Amino acid sequence: MTETALTSAATVAGGTGEAMIVLEDVSKWFADFQALKDVDLTVGKQEVVVVCGPSGSGKSTLIRCINRLEKHDKGRILVDGIELSDDIRNIGEIRREVGMVFQSFNLFPHLTVLENITLAPRQVRHKAKAEANTKAMEVLERVQIPEQATKYPGQLSGGQQQRVAIARALAMEPKIMLFDEPTSALDPEMIKEVLDVMEELAESGMTMIVVTHEMGFARHVADRMVFMADAEIVEAGTPDHFFQNPEEERTKQFLEQIL
Amino acid sequence: MTFTGPRPKEPYQIPPGEEVEGPPVTARDPRAWAKENLFSSVLNTILTVVFGFVLAFLTYRFLRFVFVDAEWEIIQRNITNLMVFHFPREELWRVWAALFVLAASAGFGVGAAGTRRAVEIEEGRGVAPGRGMLLRRVAPLVLLVGVLLVAAGSLTATLLVLGVAATAIAFRLLGRRVPARYFRFVALGVLVGIVASYLVITAFGGVPRDDWGGLLLTAFLAVGGIVISFPIGVGLALGRRSSFPVIRLVCTLYIELIRGVPLITILFMSAFALGFFLPPGTERPSLVTRALVALVAFTAAYVAEVVRGGLQSVPRGQIEAAQALGLSPLKTTRLIVLPQALRAVIPALVGQFISLFKDTSLVFIVGLTELLAVAQSITKQPDFLAQGLFVETLLFVAFVYWAGSYWMSRESQRLEQRLGVGTR
Numbered sequence: 001m002t003e004t005a006l007t008s009a010a011t012v013a014g015g016t017g018e019a020m021i022v023l024e025d026v027s028k029w030f031a032d033f034q035a036l037k038d039v040d041l042t043v044g045k046q047e048v049v050v051v052c053g054p055s056g057s058g059k060s061t062l063i064r065c066i067n068r069l070e071k072h073d074k075g076r077i078l079v080d081g082i083e084l085s086d087d088i089r090n091i092g093e094i095r096r097e098v099g100m101v102f103q104s105f106n107l108f109p110h111l112t113v114l115e116n117i118t119l120a121p122r123q124v125r126h127k128a129k130a131e132a133n134t135k136a137m138e139v140l141e142r143v144q145i146p147e148q149a150t151k152y153p154g155q156l157s158g159g160q161q162q163r164v165a166i167a168r169a170l171a172m173e174p175k176i177m178l179f180d181e182p183t184s185a186l187d188p189e190m191i192k193e194v195l196d197v198m199e200e201l202a203e204s205g206m207t208m209i210v211v212t213h214e215m216g217f218a219r220h221v222a223d224r225m226v227f228m229a230d231a232e233i234v235e236a237g238t239p240d241h242f243f244q245n246p247e248e249e250r251t252k253q254f255l256e257q258i259l
Numbered sequence: 260m261t262f263t264g265p266r267p268k269e270p271y272q273i274p275p276g277e278e279v280e281g282p283p284v285t286a287r288d289p290r291a292w293a294k295e296n297l298f299s300s301v302l303n304t305i306l307t308v309v310f311g312f313v314l315a316f317l318t319y320r321f322l323r324f325v326f327v328d329a330e331w332e333i334i335q336r337n338i339t340n341l342m343v344f345h346f347p348r349e350e351l352w353r354v355w356a357a358l359f360v361l362a363a364s365a366g367f368g369v370g371a372a373g374t375r376r377a378v379e380i381e382e383g384r385g386v387a388p389g390r391g392m393l394l395r396r397v398a399p400l401v402l403l404v405g406v407l408l409v410a411a412g413s414l415t416a417t418l419l420v421l422g423v424a425a426t427a428i429a430f431r432l433l434g435r436r437v438p439a440r441y442f443r444f445v446a447l448g449v450l451v452g453i454v455a456s457y458l459v460i461t462a463f464g465g466v467p468r469d470d471w472g473g474l475l476l477t478a479f480l481a482v483g484g485i486v487i488s489f490p491i492g493v494g495l496a497l498g499r500r501s502s503f504p505v506i507r508l509v510c511t512l513y514i515e516l517i518r519g520v521p522l523i524t525i526l527f528m529s530a531f532a533l534g535f536f537l538p539p540g541t542e543r544p545s546l547v548t549r550a551l552v553a554l555v556a557f558t559a560a561y562v563a564e565v566v567r568g569g570l571q572s573v574p575r576g577q578i579e580a581a582q583a584l585g586l587s588p589l590k591t592t593r594l595i596v597l598p599q600a601l602r603a604v605i606p607a608l609v610g611q612f613i614s615l616f617k618d619t620s621l622v623f624i625v626g627l628t629e630l631l632a633v634a635q636s637i638t639k640q641p642d643f644l645a646q647g648l649f650v651e652t653l654l655f656v657a658f659v660y661w662a663g664s665y666w667m668s669r670e671s672q673r674l675e676q677r678l679g680v681g682t683r
């Protein structure tokens with residue numbers, strides 16, 4: 001494995017070394033505005049990649065393309081060997097394998113915690129109710145709030161809500177988890193409980209892409225850092241290298257600002 | 260409410276060992292209250308005195324009219340006409356039977372809902388109803404029935420009403436025994452009950468609805484209109500947001516066309532011109548059916564607009580979360596978007612239904628004799644002709660409409676409160 005800088009984000013630096021997500025030359029436009037410019041990125045099986053960069057640099061757009069919440073206009077995206085195309089079956093298959101956690105949680109407010117978690121396993125994977133409930137309690141144990149199962153999301157704290165959101169994604173037994181600034185909407189005292197859950201998940205061998213500004217977490221958990229600016233991947237590297245000897249000027253500036 | 264911004268903080272926990280002081284107990288002395296609220300300043304005092312006087316005067320005149328001057332004989336002698344008009348008297352038992360069926364299913368539903376609610380409260384979600392909540396809920400209806408019974412002054416009718424009430428109570432007790440997990444079937448059962456009550460009147464040599472009149476017809480048009488226009492309105496609202504341009508166009512056209520035309524026009528068109536829209540050779544539907552079609556067509560367009568507002572209020576993130584979980588567009592709409600959208604617009608939706616209930620009075624212009632039309636026609640009976648009894652009959656009709664509307668409005672508030680629990 002590389003100890004020096006990684007020249008391109010297309011080189012895997014952690015996990016098993018097999019490719020799980022491959023982006024080749026991906027570009028994306030919103031009307032005339034280019035939000036992604038020829039992005040190449042490969043994420044290995046069980047690798048944890050942390051994406052950072054200034055606001056508006058295209059981080060969210062990047063990970064939202066991976067489960068087709070946004071449609072890329074150019075290039076190829078492969079998830080676990082399946083290519084994302086207009087084929088609805090492919091999209092469905094990929095979404096079943098990719099869990100996503102949002103900044104604003106997006107729990108379903110009209111459903112209880114348990115119903116939030118069992119919804120997709122029952123409706124998408126067609127699991128029996130009892131089986132789905134058992135699984136739900138299992139993932140709730142994992143995020144350490146089994147006692148909240150019958151409550152509504154509105155009755156929980158932010159940290160608890162985000163952990164439910166993680167549990168909801170895990171209940172689908174995804175191979176990949178995408179996190180889009182999962183702690184940005186949280187009060188400081190709740191950030192740790194969510195990061196702890198994510199760390200445990202990373203240790204269990206989940207393939208993860210995490211957009212976050214929590215640099216402590218990144219240093220500790222990431223296999224690889226990816227820095228984005230102006231719709232491009234500017235630099236990628238192992239955390240040690242990335243934080244100590246960033247090569248690009250833009251990376252240095254960014255790190256100075258947030259560290 | 261759903262939120263998209265930062266989350267609320269963890270509920271404040273009282274640190275252990277610390278005593279909490281409640282808000283200072285305010286004295287409930289009526290004199291102090293009056294002084295504080297009614298006579299706090301010179302202006303306030305003047306306002307209180309002036310409006311108090313006006314209010315007292317109007318109340319006095321109103322009560323005096325109702326209890327002293329008014330001649331209620333016209334209502335008393337025509338109470339059956341007002342209720343059902345030309346409905347064959349030898350078949351009246353069917354209406355009573357229908358009421359019994361309705362009472363049974365409503366009681367059963369309320370009972371089962373109570374059990375489900377108890378489970379929810381036990382699990383730490385759901386709020387307990389206030390004491391005597393059910394009685395307060397149905398108060399407007401109880402008042403209505405009371406007035407009707409006094410007007411009827413008939414022992415048989417009173418006994419039958421008591422029987423209906425007893426049936427409702429008995430079935431409520433029965434409904435309470437239904438485990439919460441079967442609530443879905445109970446809801447279905449209630450729907451079956453409503454349909455059954457209709458069939459009790461019409462089926463097996465019963466009375467076709469074209470022979471209905473009075474409050475019975477009004478209630479039929481209102482309930483039928485609500486039950487049919489609601490799903491159509493939801494469909495139109497969804498259609499207006501469809502990704503198929505043709506569906507979008509058709510729904511939008513329909514909604515905008517209907518909303519640009521007065522209900523009376525639609526009623527006339529439905530009564531006299533519906534034949535043009537039907538395939539040639541089909542039998543012309545009855546007048547009541549045509550009126551119902553007009554009411555449904557009209558209300559559905561308004562329901563669609565109300566629901567569209569609700570659909571827009573569901574945050575984009577909800578749909579994205581459902582998509583990310585792999586839910587199909589259909590399931591996303593059915594399980595995530597619609598439930599939230601409908602909750603958000605309950606007050607407006609019920610407002611629309613209250614409008615429909617009152618608008619049923621317009622069907623008299625196409626020759627149907629619903630409640631208002633009966634009230635008009637009885638003033639022309641030989642016994643009451645030219646006695647100027649319009650005020651009495653109109654007051655009576657107004658009271659019936661008010662009781663029904665007020666009841667619906669209160670049910671809507673309650674529903675809102677109940678469904679609001681999870682979304683705070």
Ligand SMILES: Nc1ncnc2c1ncn2[C@@H]1O[C@H](COP(=O)(O)OP(=O)(O)OP(=O)(O)O)[C@@H](O)[C@H]1O
Pocket residue numbers: 030033035053054055056057058059060061062
């Ligand atoms: N639906 C959209 N329509 C138009 N422009 C969009 C849309 N979504 C994103 N953009 C634009 O694309 C650019 C990249 O957005 P993106 O959300 O990916 O940034 P980000 O790196 O996640 O920023 P942040 O840190 O603020 O979340 C931004 O300039 C944004 O304004």
Ligand SMILES: [Mg+2]
Pocket residue numbers: 059060061180181
């Ligand atoms: Mg973002």
